[in-house]
Amino acid sequence: MPPTHNTAPTQYIEANGIRYAYRRFGAGDQLPLVCLQHFRGGLDNWDRLVTDGLAQNRSVILFNNAGVASSEGDPADTIDGMARHVIAFVEALGLEKIDLFGFSMGGFVAQNVVLDRPKLVRRLILAGTGPEGGEGMVGYPELATRHATQKVPTEENFLYLFFYPTDSSQAAGRIYWTRRHEREDQDMPSSMEAMAAQVKAIAAWGAVPAHDRYAKLKKITLPVLIVNGKTDLMVPTVNSFILQQHLPDAELIIYPDSGHGGIFQFPARFVREATTFLDRGPREAL
Amino acid sequence: MPPTHNTAPTQYIEANGIRYAYRRFGAGDQLPLVCLQHFRGGLDNWDRLVTDGLAQNRSVILFNNAGVASSEGDPADTIDGMARHVIAFVEALGLEKIDLFGFSMGGFVAQNVVLDRPKLVRRLILAGTGPEGGEGMVGYPELATRHATQKVPTEENFLYLFFYPTDSSQAAGRIYWTRRHEREDQDMPSSMEAMAAQVKAIAAWGAVPAHDRYAKLKKITLPVLIVNGKTDLMVPTVNSFILQQHLPDAELIIYPDSGHGGIFQFPARFVREATTFLDRGPREAL
Numbered sequence: 001m002p003p004t005h006n007t008a009p010t011q012y013i014e015a016n017g018i019r020y021a022y023r024r025f026g027a028g029d030q031l032p033l034v035c036l037q038h039f040r041g042g043l044d045n046w047d048r049l050v051t052d053g054l055a056q057n058r059s060v061i062l063f064n065n066a067g068v069a070s071s072e073g074d075p076a077d078t079i080d081g082m083a084r085h086v087i088a089f090v091e092a093l094g095l096e097k098i099d100l101f102g103f104s105m106g107g108f109v110a111q112n113v114v115l116d117r118p119k120l121v122r123r124l125i126l127a128g129t130g131p132e133g134g135e136g137m138v139g140y141p142e143l144a145t146r147h148a149t150q151k152v153p154t155e156e157n158f159l160y161l162f163f164y165p166t167d168s169s170q171a172a173g174r175i176y177w178t179r180r181h182e183r184e185d186q187d188m189p190s191s192m193e194a195m196a197a198q199v200k201a202i203a204a205w206g207a208v209p210a211h212d213r214y215a216k217l218k219k220i221t222l223p224v225l226i227v228n229g230k231t232d233l234m235v236p237t238v239n240s241f242i243l244q245q246h247l248p249d250a251e252l253i254i255y256p257d258s259g260h261g262g263i264f265q266f267p268a269r270f271v272r273e274a275t276t277f278l279d280r281g282p283r284e285a286l
Numbered sequence: 287m288p289p290t291h292n293t294a295p296t297q298y299i300e301a302n303g304i305r306y307a308y309r310r311f312g313a314g315d316q317l318p319l320v321c322l323q324h325f326r327g328g329l330d331n332w333d334r335l336v337t338d339g340l341a342q343n344r345s346v347i348l349f350n351n352a353g354v355a356s357s358e359g360d361p362a363d364t365i366d367g368m369a370r371h372v373i374a375f376v377e378a379l380g381l382e383k384i385d386l387f388g389f390s391m392g393g394f395v396a397q398n399v400v401l402d403r404p405k406l407v408r409r410l411i412l413a414g415t416g417p418e419g420g421e422g423m424v425g426y427p428e429l430a431t432r433h434a435t436q437k438v439p440t441e442e443n444f445l446y447l448f449f450y451p452t453d454s455s456q457a458a459g460r461i462y463w464t465r466r467h468e469r470e471d472q473d474m475p476s477s478m479e480a481m482a483a484q485v486k487a488i489a490a491w492g493a494v495p496a497h498d499r500y501a502k503l504k505k506i507t508l509p510v511l512i513v514n515g516k517t518d519l520m521v522p523t524v525n526s527f528i529l530q531q532h533l534p535d536a537e538l539i540i541y542p543d544s545g546h547g548g549i550f551q552f553p554a555r556f557v558r559e560a561t562t563f564l565d566r567g568p569r570e571a572l
Contacts (some may be wrong), residue, residue, distance in 0.1 A: 241527045254538040
């Protein structure tokens, strides 16, 4: 059996004196897809239905940034610092061209990777995320903050933050929570130090700039697929629309009855849409 | 050969003393799909790649509202009046349950059909459209108005109003324009009287209400697929996002590099997405 989300070993690679943790599985003709995770998330915060689905015709690489979960080093406290770790990691793997998938804070990092190394990335998927200085991206409501900052996040925290307050979405969230714990050797949780560094990075990224809001997005000229749930409590859904409107070549899908974790609520649909986006040829093939 | 977009005869049916023109083609297990057209548009303003695609597993019904192109009667000068004509027409056909597809002004009418006859419609597709009292839906720019109100709209008018000012979108627009004229017995153009009535209806629909903006959308509880191009000059694209956010069970797709006529720029993709939406079972199958 080739390795899958649940069986691929955690591997380590060193660059810039840091030992980065990652997992790699899948194979096929398409470019490797590097996946960047959300606030505090590690290798096991992904969903095997998403990652194994995407790995049907490509290599999928899950990555822990410096100081996050099983990666060593000091956690970066800027989004740009996290992007530099991604670039160092990808270069250490010897990859010259990748597709990139950023979820939530990982989407912030992914945008900066593209800005820093435009030739490294062919296509970009952004889920549950937003632009630098977007709408309502600082000053989280107290309840959301409480759910997001527990020392060991629980199912209840994830159901609140990632799913919609309907029976159908909450039920999908519980099934996701079960899937997410199937793997036996779970990645270690991220430290409170990593959380503090990420809080600082996110606050700076979310601050509305004094001028040229969204101007950087014009420089991200590659094809981008943007996906979100209807009501995202972590990165308000309007930011997905803003990304689509300001990026030169972006398309947008918003799922019904869902929240920040829409891609974990509708994994089969997301895999179908992401695969179509990644695999297609020129625009005519849309 | 079974009838297609280009070969289905124009038929007529009488209700309320009005002789409505329509065409019907396709067959299959799914509910009939009734298609409601844009400002001034008649039976030949659809795109065979869209309509024949949708007709692969259902009956597709194209409809001219009263006084529009080959339909007789006085053109309604309210969106609600147009919705009543749709209901009379559907009842005259003996259909008890339909799926409904409204494009642009047809999307306004489709929303009112659902509000008036919630049990008549199972699923709804809204393309290039917006809610009553949406954003920037009155006071069209002078240039757009000039392109939209020519006595006989030209290819140049459609390229400006329906497609995006890039080479790729304009090229897709020219190919659409050729497809749209393939049928030999073209529907007659709509009269200037029909245009005047529709202008009045659209202006009233677009006006921002003094209170309870978007409140009616909560009553449209059926599943809705919303689709638009990136920059819609006729019904600004933000209205598609507003619809998705306020309708209880809606999903949104925004295409890249496109305008009001995004569904005519990416017909194969739209057919795939619309068919998936119309044909799927319960939410779990997403």
